[in-house]
Amino acid sequence: MTEILIVDDEPDIRLLVEAILRDEGFEARSAGNSDDAIAAYRARRPALVILDVWLQGSKLDGIGILDVLHQEQPRVPVVMISGHGTIETAVAAIQRGAYDFIEKPFNSDRLLLVVRRALEAARLEAENAELRLRVGSETSLTGEGHGIVSLKASIDRVAPTGSRVLITGAPGSGKETVARMIHAQSRRADGPFVALNCAILAPERFEVELFGVEAGADPHAAPRKVGVLERAHGGTLLLDEVADMPLETQGKIARVLQEQSFERVGGGANSRVKVDIRVLASTAKDLASAIAAGHFREDLYYRLAVVPLRVPSLKERREDIPALAADFLARAAEISGLPPRTLGSDAIAALQAHDWPGNVRQLRNIMDWLMIMRSSETEVFRAEHLPTELSAHAPRALAIDPAADVMALPLREARDVFETQYLQSQLLRFGGNISRTAHFVGMERSALHRKLKQLGIGAEDRLQA
Numbered sequence: 503m504t505e506i507l508i509v510d511d512e513p514d515i516r517l518l519v520e521a522i523l524r525d526e527g528f529e530a531r532s533a534g535n536s537d538d539a540i541a542a543y544r545a546r547r548p549a550l551v552i553l554d555v556w557l558q559g560s561k562l563d564g565i566g567i568l569d570v571l572h573q574e575q576p577r578v579p580v581v582m583i584s585g586h587g588t589i590e591t592a593v594a595a596i597q598r599g600a601y602d603f604i605e606k607p608f609n610s611d612r613l614l615l616v617v618r619r620a621l622e623a624a625r626l627e628a629e630n631a632e633l634r635l636r637v638g639s640e641t642s643l644t645g646e647g648h649g650i651v652s653l654k655a656s657i658d659r660v661a662p663t664g665s666r667v668l669i670t671g672a673p674g675s676g677k678e679t680v681a682r683m684i685h686a687q688s689r690r691a692d693g694p695f696v697a698l699n700c701a702i703l704a705p706e707r708f709e710v711e712l713f714g715v716e717a718g719a720d721p722h723a724a725p726r727k728v729g730v731l732e733r734a735h736g737g738t739l740l741l742d743e744v745a746d747m748p749l750e751t752q753g754k755i756a757r758v759l760q761e762q763s764f765e766r767v768g769g770g771a772n773s774r775v776k777v778d779i780r781v782l783a784s785t786a787k788d789l790a791s792a793i794a795a796g797h798f799r800e801d802l803y804y805r806l807a808v809v810p811l812r813v814p815s816l817k818e819r820r821e822d823i824p825a826l827a828a829d830f831l832a833r834a835a836e837i838s839g840l841p842p843r844t845l846g847s848d849a850i851a852a853l854q855a856h857d858w859p860g861n862v863r864q865l866r867n868i869m870d871w872l873m874i875m876r877s878s879e880t881e882v883f884r885a886e887h888l889p890t891e892l893s894a895h896a897p898r899a900l901a902i903d904p905a906a907d908v909m910a911l912p913l914r915e916a917r918d919v920f921e922t923q924y925l926q927s928q929l930l931r932f933g934g935n936i937s938r939t940a941h942f943v944g945m946e947r948s949a950l951h952r953k954l955k956q957l958g959i960g961a962e963d964r965l966q967a
C-alpha cells in the first residue's frame with residue numbers, strides 16, 4: 503500500500519532499490535531524470551521519495567528536484583542517495599528539508615532502516631497536524647451498555663475486512679467516531695483518514711473537492727487542486743452526510759467505487775488517476791425514503807451499504823450517560839487547566855432523564871459549559887447547577903425530602919411514597935426499560951413488575967415520571 507518513488511539515473515540502482523522495497527511489501531515506481539520524476543510525482547503523490555543527488559543528463563539535479571517537490575507537498579519525506587564526492591550536497595539537501603541520506607554503495611538494511619524511519623516520522627507529523635486541527639476527534643467509544651458493546655463488537659469484526667460500511671445514526675451520536683475507529687483498526691491505519699462533509703458543500707463545488715482540478719494542457723504541470731479522493735489514497739474516505747450528495751455526483755462516485763480510478767475536473771480520459779481507497783459513508787437521514795423520493799441512487803446505496811452499522815442515539819442508551827459525562831468533565835478540566843469536578847447523583851439522574859436531541863455532542867458541550875460557568879461555585883455539580891432546560895425537568899423524586907411529609911405518615915405509607923418516587927426515577931433513568939431498571943435496583947424482573955403494579959405505577963407513569 504505504501505508507495506515509494508525512486509529517482510536515479512542508473513537503471514541498475516533503480517532495479518535494485520525497487521526489488522529491495524518490493525520484497526519488504528512496499529510498492530515502488532521509478533524515474534531516471536527530473537522531468538519523469540516530477541511527472542510521476544504529480545501523477546500521484548507517493549508516500550516517500552528516494553532521490554539521487556547527481557543525475558546524469560537530467561535538467562535538474564537532486565537538489566533542484568527536492569525544491570520542486572517541496573513546493574508542492576512539503577510533507578512527503580525525501581531520502582537522498584549520495585555518491586562519493588556528493589556528501590556535502592546531500593548534507594545541504596537535509597538543510598533544505600530532505601529527511602536523511604544514504605551513501606552509495608549501500609546495503610539493503612541501511613536503506614530499509616532509513617526508509618522506515620522517514621515514513622514513521624512523516625506519519626507522526628501528519629497525525630500531529632491532524633490532531634491540532636481536530637481537537638476532540640476520537641477513536642474510541644465510551645460506554646458499557648448493550649448498544650455500545652454490540653456496536654464495538656461489529657466494528658471489531660468489520661474493520662479489518664476492508665469492506666464498505668454505511669454508518670447511520672442521529673446527529674452527534676458518534677458516526678464519525680465510528681468511522682475513525684474502523685480506519686484505526688484496519689490495515690490502512692497508517693494511511694490517511696479523510697472526511698468529506700457532503701452537507702456543507704455547494705453542488706457546484708462537489709466535483710472539484712472530490713476529484714481535484716487538472717492544471718490544463720501541460721501534462722507535467724501540477725494539478726491545480728488535489729481532490730479528497732487523491733488525498734485519501736492508501737487510506738479511508740468518509741463521505742459524511744452522504745444523503746446530501748447531488749444526484750449527478752452520486753453517479754460519478756458509483757463509477758469511482760467500481761473502477762477505483764477517476765479523472766480530475768478539466769482533465770481528459772488519458773489523465774485518469776488510479777487510487778486505492780476504502781470508502782465509508784454516514785448519514786443521519788433515512789436513505790430508503792431518499793431513494794423512494796428519487797434523491798438517492800439505489801445502485802450507490804447498495805455499493806455503500808455492504809455492511810450497515812447503526813449508532814444508537816443517546817436516549818436509547820441512558821445507562822452510558824454517567825460514564826460519558828464523567829469522561830467529558832475530566833477532559834474539560836484537563837483542557838481548561840481547572841481542578842477536576844464530579845457530578846452529584848441528582849445531577850446524573852437529571853442528565854439521564856433528558857432526551858438529548860443533540861446526542862453525545864450536546865452532552866459534551868454541556869459538560870464544557872458546566873466546567874467553565876459553574877466550577878467556581880462548587881466541587882460537586884448538583885442538578886440545580888445544570889442549564890435550566892435540564893434542571894427544570896430533573897426527576898420529581900429528587901424532591902424527596904425525608905424530613906417533610908413522610909415524617910407525618912406511618913412507616914408503611916412513608917415507605918410507599920419513597921418507593922414510588924424512587925422507582926419512578928430509576929425507570930426514567932433507564933428509559934422505562936424494566937430489565938435494566940431491575941438489574942440496577944437489585945430486583946428480579948418479575949418482582950419489579952409486581953412492585954410497580956402494587957404501587958400503581960403504570961406504563962404511562964413510567965414514561966412521563
Ligand SMILES: Nc1ncnc2c1ncn2[C@@H]1O[C@H](COP(=O)(O)OP(=O)(O)OP(=O)(O)O)[C@@H](O)[C@H]1O
Nearest residue numbers: 638640643644672673674675676677678679862863
Ligand atoms: N461513545 C462515545 N464516547 C466518547 N465520545 C463520543 C462518543 N460518541 C460520540 N462522541 C463524541 O461526540 C462528538 C460527536 O461525535 P461525532 O462527530 O462522531 O458524531 P456524528 O454522528 O458524526 O455527528 P454528525 O451528525 O455531526 O456527523 C465528538 O466530540 C465525539 O468525540
